[in-house]
Structure formats: C-alpha cells, structure tokens
Amino acid sequence: MNKKSGIILILIILSVLGIVFLKKKPKTIAPPLPINDKNEQSFLIDGFPIKEVPLYKLNKVSSNKIFVNTDPKNTSGFDETNFAYFNVVFYSDASQEEFLNYYKNLFDSQIKEEFASPDMVKGNIGQYKVSAAHYGSENTGYLQVHLPIHNDEGINKYFVNFPDVFKINPNTIEHEKSYGLLNQKGGEIEYTKYFTVTNSGDKDNDGKDDVDEFLLLETEYQELYKQQPEYSYDEKTGTMKWRNGEYEITLAITRDHGRIYLMLRKKINQ
Numbered sequence: 001m002n003k004k005s006g007i008i009l010i011l012i013i014l015s016v017l018g019i020v021f022l023k024k025k026p027k028t029i030a031p032p033l034p035i036n037d038k039n040e041q042s043f044l045i046d047g048f049p050i051k052e053v054p055l056y057k058l059n060k061v062s063s064n065k066i067f068v069n070t071d072p073k074n075t076s077g078f079d080e081t082n083f084a085y086f087n088v089v090f091y092s093d094a095s096q097e098e099f100l101n102y103y104k105n106l107f108d109s110q111i112k113e114e115f116a117s118p119d120m121v122k123g124n125i126g127q128y129k130v131s132a133a134h135y136g137s138e139n140t141g142y143l144q145v146h147l148p149i150h151n152d153e154g155i156n157k158y159f160v161n162f163p164d165v166f167k168i169n170p171n172t173i174e175h176e177k178s179y180g181l182l183n184q185k186g187g188e189i190e191y192t193k194y195f196t197v198t199n200s201g202d203k204d205n206d207g208k209d210d211v212d213e214f215l216l217l218e219t220e221y222q223e224l225y226k227q228q229p230e231y232s233y234d235e236k237t238g239t240m241k242w243r244n245g246e247y248e249i250t251l252a253i254t255r256d257h258g259r260i261y262l263m264l265r266k267k268i269n270q
Contacts, residue, residue, distance in 0.1 A: 061088070062184075065179065068151070069175065085144050099132070103130070165264065172196065178193075192264070193262045225240065239252045247265065
C-alpha cells in the first residue's frame with residue numbers, strides 16, 4: 001500500500017467512526033442549577049416534586065402554593081374540573097427561549113394546543129401535568145404542577161390546620177382553598193379560600209331579587225369584625241381588613257365576581 005492510499009484509508013475509517021459516534025450520542029438536557037441555598041429551599045412546600053420538576057436556573061423562589069379547586073364552573077389549564085396543583089413563581093437566570101426549551105425537552109410528552117401561547121409550554125412528566133411559562137420581559141418563571149388526584153390524604157394534610165378565625169356564612173359555598181409560602185417580608189405563610197354566594201332568587205316574581213345577599217354579608221361581617229385590631233373597610237372595593245392574633249386577614253366581597261375571597265397571612269417565624 002503506498003503512502004497516498006494509506007492516508008485515504010485512514011480518512012475513511014475516521015469518517016465511519018464519526019458517523020457511528022453521532023448516531024450513538026444521546027439526547028441531553030441541560031441540568032438545572034442545584035438549589036444550594038437552604039433559605040430558597042425553605043420556600044418550597046414539603047411535597048413539591050422538585051426532583052421530577054426542577055426549577056431551571058433558579059435564582060430565587062418568590063412563592064410556592066398548593067391549590068385545590070372544586071368549582072363546577074371552573075376548569076384547569078388542562079380542561080379538568082376538581083383539580084389540585086402546585087404553583088411556583090421563581091426568578092430564573094435563563095432567557096425565555098432557554099427556559100421554555102428546557103421544560104419542553106424535560107416533558108415525557110408535550111401537550112400541543114391549537115391556540116397555544118408562545119409564552120407557555122405544556123406537557124406530562126411522570127404522573128404530573130405541567131405548564132411552564134415565561135413572558136420574556138422579566139426574569140420570572142411560572143410553573144404549575146397538576147396532581148393526579150385532588151382530594152387524597154397527601155393533599156388534605158396542607159389544610160388540616162387551616163386557621164379557625166373566620167365565620168363562614170351558611171349562604172356561601174366554598175370552591176377553592178390554597179396554602180402557600182411567600183418569600184417576602186422575611187417570609188410569610190398564606191391561606192386563601194373563595195366562596196360563591198347562594199342567590200335566593202325572585203320568589204314573588206316582581207322582577208327583582210327578594211334579598212340582597214351581598215349587602216347582608218357586608219353588614220354581618222362589619223358587625224362581627226369592626227372591633228378587631230387594625231380593622232378597615234373600603235366600600236368601593238368591598239375589602240375588609242383586620243388582625244386576629246398573628247394573622248392579617250383580608251376579606252373581599254365582590255359582587256362583580258359573585259364571590260367572597262378570604263386571605264390569611266402570618267410571618268413564618270411566629
């Protein structure tokens with residue numbers, strides 16, 4: 001074999017090896033930055049599936065909440081009723097494109113929609129349905145991790161100690177509750193609920209409701225809580241505030257929504 005033929009043979013062998021290598025090279029997903037800061041880790045609810053659904057290029061957790069919704073008029077982002085999900089808002093060092101591509105590649109299967117938002121991707125990761133959103137203008141990422149069951153013991157544990165500091169009117173129906181950790185003011189715990197109001201209707205058929213249920217509720221709750229510390233009431237917004245021990249309480253009576261919103265917050269270190 002002359003020298004020229006030997007060189008050609010070597011080039012052919014290297015070319016074949018290169019093709020084999022390219023075929024066998026596995027698809028890789030850029031690993032998320034580890035959560036080394038214990039303070040940031042503490043703002044994730046115990047039970048959030050961080051191993052299955054990492055927080056990509058985490059800089060700071062803003063909030064982590066779990067919601068349970070049983071409103072028959074409500075559907076989730078996956079067109080389901082009676083659903084529970086973790087919601088995480090966090091600051092990420094990834095660009096919008098990098099952020100969305102990471103979660104798209106992480107999905108076991110992507111859920112594609114006819115009118116999909118360019119700022120959001122949806123898919124399945126194990127037992128979870130997941131949506132990831134990044135709106136580009138800031139470094140904020142949003143994750144929703146939907147659980148396969150909305151009412152099992154693993155979810156109910158978050159609400160066993162829901163504070164008993166608010167009187168529920170029998171004419172209201174609870175439809176959603178949440179528990180969360182907020183990375184603000186040194187750290188806060190938040191509980192929320194919303195209720196719809198039962199309408200008694202027009203029984204005398206005069207074209208008007210017989211009872212103004214919202215007015216009755218406004219009057220009742222003002223009488224109940226006006227003596228509480230830090231009480232205030234804004235008639236324009238229907239928002240009432242007061243304090244009960246360690247809890248700051250906000251009650252919004254919203255005719256436009258047909259709902260009552262309750263929010264309780266306290267400092268984590270109390």
